Amino acid sequence: MRGVVRAVRVTPTDRSGRPCPASFDEDGLTLAVSAIERLWEDGPPLGTPGRILLVGDLPPSADADLPRFLGGSAGVERHGTGALAARAAFESAVDGGRGAEPCLVVAVEIGSRESDLTAGAADAAVAVWVADRPGPGIAHASSEEPAPRSAVDELARRAGVEASGPGTPSPTGALTARASDAELPLRPGQPVSQGAYVPRPRYAEGLRSHWRFVGEQCGACGTRSFPTRGRCRNCGGTTSLTAVELPRQGGEVVASTTVGPGGQPTEFDDQVARSGPYGVVLVELAPGARVTLQVTDARPGELSVGARVGTSLRRLYPMEGEWRYGRKAVPLR
Numbered sequence: 238m239r240g241v242v243r244a245v246r247v248t249p250t251d252r253s254g255r256p257c258p259a260s261f262d263e264d265g266l267t268l269a270v271s272a273i274e275r276l277w278e279d280g281p282p283l284g285t286p287g288r289i290l291l292v293g294d295l296p297p298s299a300d301a302d303l304p305r306f307l308g309g310s311a312g313v314e315r316h317g318t319g320a321l322a323a324r325a326a327f328e329s330a331v332d333g334g335r336g337a338e339p340c341l342v343v344a345v346e347i348g349s350r351e352s353d354l355t356a357g358a359a360d361a362a363v364a365v366w367v368a369d370r371p372g373p374g375i376a377h378a379s380s381e382e383p384a385p386r387s388a389v390d391e392l393a394r395r396a397g398v399e400a401s402g403p404g405t406p407s408p409t410g411a412l413t414a415r416a417s418d419a420e421l422p423l424r425p426g427q428p429v430s431q432g433a434y435v436p437r438p439r440y441a442e443g444l445r446s447h448w449r450f451v452g453e454q455c456g457a458c459g460t461r462s463f464p465t466r467g468r469c470r471n472c473g474g475t476t477s478l479t480a481v482e483l484p485r486q487g488g489e490v491v492a493s494t495t496v497g498p499g500g501q502p503t504e505f506d507d508q509v510a511r512s513g514p515y516g517v518v519l520v521e522l523a524p525g526a527r528v529t530l531q532v533t534d535a536r537p538g539e540l541s542v543g544a545r546v547g548t549s550l551r552r553l554y555p556m557e558g559e560w561r562y563g564r565k566a567v568p569l570r
Contacts, residue, residue, distance in 0.1 A: 240331065242339075242368050243280055244396035246389070247272040248361040252534075254570070259360040261512065262533055262551040265295040265345035266562065270306065270448070270550045272343065272364035274485075283366050285309035287338020290326040292316045292388055293345035293362075298559050303343075305444045311341070318346075323388035327395055330367040339368035344392040361389045365396045434504075437557055447563050448550055450483040452526060463526040483522040485564070486547040491527065492519035495537040504554030504561075513537075518566050520546060530566040545569050 247268060251257045259268065269291075277283060289303055289311045300313045316326035323344045330340040342365040435443075443464060445451045452463035456477030462470045463483060469475070496505075497514040508515065516532030518540050532540055533551055540546060548564040555561070 240367065241396050242366045243276055243283070244363065244365040244393070244398045245272055245275045245279060246361060246363045246393045246398045247275055252568075252570075259347055260534065260551075261508075262553075262565070263360075264552060264560070265293050265347055265362070266299050266302075266560075267550050267552065268347075268360065268362035269295060269299070269303070269343045269345050269364070272345075272362040273303075273307070273341070276341075276364040276366060284339065286311045286341040286366070288330070288340045289313045290316055290330055290340060290342045292323045292326050292343070292392070293318050294347055295343075295345060296560060301441070302444060302448075302562075305441065306448050307341075308445065318388065320388045320391040323392040324395065327365065327367075327392055330365075339366060341366060342392070344388050346387055346389045361387075363389050363392045363396065363398065365392065434556070435561070440561060450485050450522060450528070450548075450564070452481050452483055453478040454481045461523060461526050463522070463528065483526050485522075487545055487569070488520040488522045488528075488548070488566075490518045490540050490542055490544045490546060490566075491521050493517070493538070493541055502554075504556065508554070516540060516566075518546065520548075520566055528564075530564060532567075533565040534567045540566060540568065 248256050249259050249263060249268070285307055286309070289307075291299065291303075291313060300315075303313065304311045314326075316322045316329075326344070327342055330342050343362065345362040347360050446464035450463070451465060452461055453465050453467075453469070454461050455469035455472060455474050456479060457474045458469065458472045460469055460471035461481060461483075462468075462478075465480070467475060467478070469478065494517050495514050496509075496517055498509050501509050501515075505515070514537045516535065516537045516539065517529060518532055519527055519529050521527045530548065531553070533549070546566045547569050549567050550562055551565045553561045553563045
């Protein structure tokens with residue numbers, strides 16, 4: 238029988254570890270990626286899914302970007318919002334038949350932004366890996382079951398994950414006090430960037446590097462290059478390069494600065510207008526591999542040289558009618 242191999246639930250928390258609403262740069266996609274990353278980290282490698290079933294408020298770009306993030310070409314199926322959709326998606330994956338490819342089921346809810354969700358729903362995401370391997374299976378619905386509070390909690394319950402309390406996987410981190418819970422504007426007609434513009438095809442091409450920190454290691458001289466560039470930055474070799482995933486947690490800050498009003502690329506004008514200056518750090522992920530990251534979930538200047546930081550996928554800025562995403566530095570608790 239096909240069944241649940243592994244399942245996790247992720248919810249934003251404040252600096253003291255208490256659940257809180259999603260931050261201004263979090264949405265359904267960033268929470269989904271956080272849940273998927275934790276799913277992969279919580280046990281043996283899972284491989285690449287044959288299908289991805291999505292429930293909840295995820296942007297249209299997720300259909301193409303999530304398979305890229307996972308390094309495959311999985312088909313994506315949308316199952317709407319709400320607990321009934323989560324139940325249908327889950328049962329569809331679990332009961333899909335013998336011999337089918339493994340499925341990844343992801344449900345997200347942003348309760349503070351969606352008017353059609355059940356009152357009191359928490360911002361959260363659940364990721365469930367369903368395959369032919371033996372697993373706890375599924376408790377099928379019955380007419381006596383009470384109506385669930387939310388899609389995420391229903392899917393978590395049916396996958397055997399506690400919705401809250403001890404055992405909940407480590408969540409992403411959100412600021413205790415945010416400048417505003419309102420979303421930044423997404424205007425298709427925004428002016429062309431004066432600072433950080435990247436065309437959509439180039440953004441998609443580099444997505445695994447910037448979402449997963451995938452670089453290259455040269456078999457000839459051993460040098461690591463990041464991001465991927467198809468050529469060793471040391472010896473120039475192009476034929477003995479292998480993909481290598483750099484650490485996303487525990488990097489060291491080697492330089493730090495604060496960007497104030499007037500110093501930001503135009504993409505961040507709305508963010509600065511709403512929340513003021515933001516921090517930028519240069520982080521060494523591994524010896525010789527460094528990346529510049531905007532800081533989130535911390536006050537400007539809080540992350541100084543020598544600090545150890547984690548990273549989290551967040552919204553960066555609106556571009557060409559959609560959000561662009563990338564990793565940001567977050568304080569390690």
